[in-house]
Each structure stands twice: as C-alpha cells, then as structure tokens.
Amino acid sequence: MTPHLHRLPPGPVDLTSIAPDAKPGFDGKKQEGKSALFALGDELSDLQERLFAEGITGARRRVLLVLQGMDTSGKGGVLRHTVGLVDPQGVKITSFKAPTEEERRHHFLWRVSRALPEPGYIGVFDRSHYEDVLIARVKGSVEERTVESRYRQINEFEAELAQDGVTVLKCMLHISPEEQKARLLARLAKSDKHWKFDPSDVDERERWPAYREAYELALEHTNTEIAPWHVIPSDRKWYRNLAIGELLLDTLRGMALRWPEADYDVDEQRQRLLGEVAVK
Amino acid sequence: MTPHLHRLPPGPVDLTSIAPDAKPGFDGKKQEGKSALFALGDELSDLQERLFAEGITGARRRVLLVLQGMDTSGKGGVLRHTVGLVDPQGVKITSFKAPTEEERRHHFLWRVSRALPEPGYIGVFDRSHYEDVLIARVKGSVEERTVESRYRQINEFEAELAQDGVTVLKCMLHISPEEQKARLLARLAKSDKHWKFDPSDVDERERWPAYREAYELALEHTNTEIAPWHVIPSDRKWYRNLAIGELLLDTLRGMALRWPEADYDVDEQRQRLLGEVAVK
Numbered sequence: 001m002t003p004h005l006h007r008l009p010p011g012p013v014d015l016t017s018i019a020p021d022a023k024p025g026f027d028g029k030k031q032e033g034k035s036a037l038f039a040l041g042d043e044l045s046d047l048q049e050r051l052f053a054e055g056i057t058g059a060r061r062r063v064l065l066v067l068q069g070m071d072t073s074g075k076g077g078v079l080r081h082t083v084g085l086v087d088p089q090g091v092k093i094t095s096f097k098a099p100t101e102e103e104r105r106h107h108f109l110w111r112v113s114r115a116l117p118e119p120g121y122i123g124v125f126d127r128s129h130y131e132d133v134l135i136a137r138v139k140g141s142v143e144e145r146t147v148e149s150r151y152r153q154i155n156e157f158e159a160e161l162a163q164d165g166v167t168v169l170k171c172m173l174h175i176s177p178e179e180q181k182a183r184l185l186a187r188l189a190k191s192d193k194h195w196k197f198d199p200s201d202v203d204e205r206e207r208w209p210a211y212r213e214a215y216e217l218a219l220e221h222t223n224t225e226i227a228p229w230h231v232i233p234s235d236r237k238w239y240r241n242l243a244i245g246e247l248l249l250d251t252l253r254g255m256a257l258r259w260p261e262a263d264y265d266v267d268e269q270r271q272r273l274l275g276e277v278a279v280k
Numbered sequence: 281m282t283p284h285l286h287r288l289p290p291g292p293v294d295l296t297s298i299a300p301d302a303k304p305g306f307d308g309k310k311q312e313g314k315s316a317l318f319a320l321g322d323e324l325s326d327l328q329e330r331l332f333a334e335g336i337t338g339a340r341r342r343v344l345l346v347l348q349g350m351d352t353s354g355k356g357g358v359l360r361h362t363v364g365l366v367d368p369q370g371v372k373i374t375s376f377k378a379p380t381e382e383e384r385r386h387h388f389l390w391r392v393s394r395a396l397p398e399p400g401y402i403g404v405f406d407r408s409h410y411e412d413v414l415i416a417r418v419k420g421s422v423e424e425r426t427v428e429s430r431y432r433q434i435n436e437f438e439a440e441l442a443q444d445g446v447t448v449l450k451c452m453l454h455i456s457p458e459e460q461k462a463r464l465l466a467r468l469a470k471s472d473k474h475w476k477f478d479p480s481d482v483d484e485r486e487r488w489p490a491y492r493e494a495y496e497l498a499l500e501h502t503n504t505e506i507a508p509w510h511v512i513p514s515d516r517k518w519y520r521n522l523a524i525g526e527l528l529l530d531t532l533r534g535m536a537l538r539w540p541e542a543d544y545d546v547d548e549q550r551q552r553l554l555g556e557v558a559v560k
Contacts (some may be wrong), residue, residue: 053475079369087360088368089406095369126369177559188550194542195333202552208559262474270468272482279457279488 004250006171006230006243008223013216020176021235026242033238040245041085047249048086048122050257055120057260060165063251064116064123065244068130069173070211071201072183073234074241075126078173081241082248083124092117095126108132108150109157119165122248129154130218137214138207151221158227168227169251171244172219173234177208284530286451286510286523288503293496300456301515306522313518320525321365327529328366328402330537335400337540340445343531344396344403345524348410349453350491351481352463353514354521355406358453361521362528363404372397375406388412388430389437399445402528409434410498417494418487431501438507448507449531451524452499453514457488 005025026033054061065083067075083091094115103111109129117123133150136142142150158168175183184201187193204211223229230247234240285305306313334341345363347355363371374395383391389409397403413430416422422430438448455463464481467473484491503509510527514520 057475076367076369080367084364084368087356088364088371088373089356089359089375091368093368181553181556181559184553185550188546188553191542192539194546195337195540197542197544197549199544199549199552202549202556205559206556259472260475262471262477264477264479266468266474269477269479269482270465272479273461273464273468276461276482276486279461279485 006232006247008219008229008231010223011220013219013223015174015212015216015231018174018231018233020174020179020233022233023236023239024233026239030236030238033236033242037081037085037238037242037245040242040249044245044249044252045086047252047255047257048090050259051122051252051255052087052090052120053260054257055118057263059260060119061167061255062117062119062121062123062165063167063169063248064125064161065248066125066128066130066168066170067173068128068134068171068215069234070175070180070208071204072180072187073173073175074237075173077237078171078241078244079124079126082245083122085245086122090120091122091124093124093126096128096131109153113157116161116166129157130222133218133222134211134214137217138210148221151218154222155224155227158222158224162226167251167255169247170222170227170229171247172215172229172231173240174231175234177205179235180205286512286527288499288509288511290503291500293499293503295454295492295496295511298454298511298513300454300459300513302513303516303519304513306519310516310518313516313522317361317365317518317522317525320522320529324525324529324532325366327532327535327537328370330539331402331532331535332367332370332400333540334537335398337543338399339540340399341447341535342397342399342401342403342445343447343449343528344405344441345528346405346408346410346448346450347453348408348414348451348495349514350455350460350488351484352460352467353453353455354517355453357517358451358521358524359404359406362525363402365525366402370400371402371404373404373406376408376411389433393437396441396446409437410502413498413502414491414494417497418490428501431498434502435504435507438502438504442506447531447535449510449527450502450507451510451512451527452495453520454511455514457485459515460485 026036028036051061051063067078069075079093083093096111099111112125112129115123115125133147133154137147161168184197187197219229232240232243306316308316331341331343347358349355359373363373376391379391392405392409395403395405413427413434417424417427441448464477467477499509512520512523
C-alpha cells in the first residue's frame with residue numbers, strides 16, 4: 001500500500017466521492033489485513049525508538065497524529081491497534097472532549113498547544129482543534145467568519161509546529177452513515193458497550209449532512225503542503241488500522257532516523273566499569 | 281503466583297535479604313514466563329476497560345503504579361512489556377527526570393500532583409516523588425530531618441490519594457550491582473544502545489551502598505497499609521515483567537469492576553435509530 005494513496009489533493013472536497021468501504025491498495029481480506037498490520041510492528045517500534053533516542057539527545061523532531069471523524073469512526077480502535085504497536089513510553093495521547101470552563105476562557109488553540117508531544121515523542125490527538133471548526137460550525141456557536149479566521153489560524157499554527165520539528169499527520173476517519181448506524185446499534189445490543197453510547201450521538205447523527213459539509217470545508221481550507229489531510233476509508237476497521245499504520249510507518253521512514261552517536265568515550269566508560277573496585 | 285508474595289512486611293528493611301535473581305512463586309523458565317505474561321493480556325485489558333468505562337460514567341477510581349529502582353532496573357521494560365498489554369488510551373505514563381527550574385521552585389509533591397491519573401485511568405510513574413527522599417538523601421542536597429519530614433508528607437499525600445479513589449501500587453525493582461554492571465556493559469557494547477548510557481550512571485553506581493540504605497529507609501518509612509511497597513526481584517527481566525503484571529491484575533480484580541449500567545433507556549434509543557428517516 002502506498003500511503004499517499006489517502007492524501008487529499010488540493011481543492012474543493014467532496015466526501016461522497018470517496019467510498020468509506022473501499023480498501024485501496026490492499027488486495028487481501030480481514031485476516032490478511034490484521035496480519036499485515038501486525039507485521040508492521042517491529043519496524044514501527046524500531047523507528048519510534050530511534051525518534052525517542054534522538055529526542056533524549058537534544059533533537060526537536062516529533063510526530064503529531066491528528067485523528068478526526070464522526071462518532072464510532074474508530075479513533076479509539078486506531079489508538080489501541082495501531083498506536084498500540086509501539087512502546088507506550090514514547091507516545092502521548094490526548095483525548096479532547098467538550099472544552100472545560102477554563103479552556104473556554106482561552107484561545108481555542110490554547111489547550112492543544114499544551115498537549116503537544118515533547119521532542120522524540122509520537123503525539124496523538126483523539127479529536128483536536130478541528131472540533132472548533134466542525135462542531136462549532138454545525139452548532140452555530142460561532143459566526144461563519146470566525147470559523148474562516150480559525151482556518152487561517154490553524155494553518156499558521158501548524159506551520160509553526162512544522163518549523164519547530166513537528167511532523168503533523170492529519171487523518172479523517174471516513175465512515176458511512178449506514179455503518180455508523182450499525183455500530184451504534186451494536187453498542188446498544190451489548191451491556192458491556194452501553195457506556196460507549198450517549199443519546200446525544202443520535203442527535204449529532206441527525207446533522208450528518210451538516211457535519212459532512214463542515215468537514216469538506218475544513219479539509220479544503222486546512223489541507224496545506226506542510227500538514228496535508230488524509231481521508232481514510234474506515235467502514236472496515238482492519239483496513240483503517242492498517243492504512244494509518246502504513247502512513248505512520250511511511251512518515252517515520254521518511255525522517256531518516258538514525259541512532260544518536262555517543263557523546264562520551266565508549267571505551268573509557270567500559271574501562272571504568274571493568275576496572276572498578278567491587279560494588280556491593 | 282500470589283502477588284502479595286512481594287509485599288514488603290512492616291518494619292526495618294534489609295534489601296540484602298531479598299535475592300534479586302529469585303523467581304518466587306513461578307516454577308517455569310524464561311519462555312514460559314513470557315507466555316504467562318502474555319496470557320494475562322486479555323483479562324488485564326478487560327479490567328482496564330471496565331475501569332475506564334467507570335471513569336467515563338462518573339466514578340473516581342484509578343490506579344497509580346509507582347516504579348522505582350536503580351538505573352537499568354527495567355522501569356522502561358515494565359512500561360513496554362507489562363503496561364503495554366493494555367489499551368494505551370487508558371494509560372497515563374509520566375517519566376520524572378531531574379526537576380526543572382520551575383519544579384524546583386515548588387513543593388516536591390507539586391509535579392507529581394499534576395501528573396496524577398484522571399478517574400478511570402491507570403497512571404504510571406517512571407521514578408516519582410521517591411526520588412526526593414532517595415537521591416536527595418544520597419547527595420545530601422537536603423538535610424536528614426527534611427528527608428524524614430518528607431516521609432511523613434508522602435504518607436499523608438498517599439493517604440489523601442487513596443481517599444480520592446486512587447489505588448497506589450508501589451514497586452521497587454530490585455537488581456544486584458553485578459546485574460547492573462552487565463546491563464551497563466551491554467549498553468556500551470551496542471551502538472543502538474549508546475543513547476541509553478550516561479557516564480553519570482557509573483558515578484551513581486559508585487554510591488550503591490548509600491542508595492541501598494536510602495531505599496531501605498524510604499521503604500520502611502513509607503510502607504503503609506494503604507500504599508504498601510512491593511520489592512520485585514528484577515535480575516530476570518521476564519520475571520520482573522510477569523510479577524508486576526500479576527500484581528496489576530490482582531489489584532484490578534480486587535476492585536470488583538463492573539460495566540456501568542446505561543443511564544438512558546436502551547430500547548428507546550434503539551427505536552430512535554431503527555425508526556429514523558434515512559440519514560444520507
């Protein structure tokens with residue numbers, strides 16, 4: 001699978017033209033897809049550790065994976081199955097909920113700025129600053145010109161991040177309304193899934209066309225060279241997890257990560273240890 | 281393996297009486313130990329998700345796993361292999377380094393208070409507030425009576441945490457100086473491990489007896505009913521990972537975690553979804 005397969009081209013966006021149940025670039029079925037994801041684990045882990053090592057020794061580079069999508073689109077599944085392939089020590093996950101009172105008193109980028117990954121880390125945003133141009137537009141909580149100004153502010157913010165060593169990977173998990181319905185019904189059908197359901201999910205679902213439009217506009221206006229959007233067909237959970245795994249791997253490969261060189265004399269340290277008076 | 285096997289009894293502590301290469305309660309060898317750890321994964325994941333679900337629905341309970349130990353004792357390995365068994369979404373890992381300037385301006389418990397897990401989460405401290413009674417004592421950066429006052433403050437702090445729903449699990453990863461030497465030499469022997477080595481590790485190693493004494497005193501004075509210490513023989517990495525996995529599992533089992541009940545009418549919501557006008 002070539003990961004740029006999912007990269008959104010510049011220009012107006014029509015989400016209805018992208019099939020949510022497609023599996024472009026992958027011929028296999030579910031089990032093969034799961035195996036293919038699992039097979040990425042070793043290289044992903046190795047590259048993540050190189051990134052972490054680089055961070056420890058003073059470099060600024062890091063990765064920020066932004067996950068957006070409608071309810072049930074599987075942000076949690078990506079965290080568990082794809083991000084879960086690498087050492088949790090090197091990962092910083094932040095789930096953004098409805099803003100708290102304190103967050104609302106600040107600029108909308110304040111809370112995301114505080115959640116950025118440190119150098120060497122892979123940061124993951126489960127929802128993000130994009131909520132402030134999605135739900136905000138759909139619910140009309142801010143004026144349209146404010147939303148448009150936010151697009152610009154987001155682009156500037158992400159450009160600054162890139163300058164500070166952050167590779168921003170933005171993924172929209174694209175599901176169909178039929179698939180969402182099936183997933184919501186599945187949550188209702190099992191008592192150990194009831195906690196995942198909220199009646200407001202159905203209210204939000206009724207605004208599906210408005211959300212789609214809000215996504216299309218947000219994707220179009222923030223699909224920059226430096227921080228492009230990827231639309232991941234997500235009706236098949238295994239394909240979604242694999243596609244994001246491939247994308248993350250491709251991103252890390254592209255960083256040409258190398259193990260840091262020792263900034264001390266290795267032989268001298270070895271001699272110190274070998275020649276020491278017994279430590280008891 | 282009965283996890284309370286590692287629970288430190290009250291009273292003075294003599295670490296030399298606990299064999300770092302022992303594997304109490306487990307008859308098997310390395311491969312069996314690794315399989316036994318892996319076999320805990322499903323139940324650990326299930327219980328962690330119940331804890332998370334409970335947190336989402338308003339409960340305050342959470343777990344805080346505190347990992348302490350000399351350099352190379354394997355705090356990172358526990359994070360990767362044991363904590364890595366559960367969904368990274370429900371885990372909050374904090375690695376404490378030498379305090380920053382800002383942290384030094386505050387009370388020593390300030391930075392740990394800010395890193396506590398939210399309700400529903402498993403928090404992990406890779407080093408912790410215990411550094412302030414360990415390295416601080418060894419280096420003499422604070423007076424002895426300050427260290428003693430800190431023991432009391434820690435006990436009060438942990439008692440407050442317990443009252444606020446935090447189950448505090450404290451583990452000291454116990455290795456021998458010989459094993460540390462071998463691990464440091466192994467880091468020096470491989471260029472992809474050089475970044476993990478710091479010449480100051482050898483300086484610290486030379487104070488081994490002072491650290492042991494500082495650990496013994498700290499363990500003794502903070503080994504409370506509500507937040508007891510566990511000393512984990514850690515010369516065998518696989519045993520260490522397994523022992524902490526068992527301890528975590530036992531802790532979660534003891535919490536009698538149940539899936540939250542729906543606070544909405546499940547049938548009504550199902551009807552809403554089934555009866556909706558087609559969403560497109």
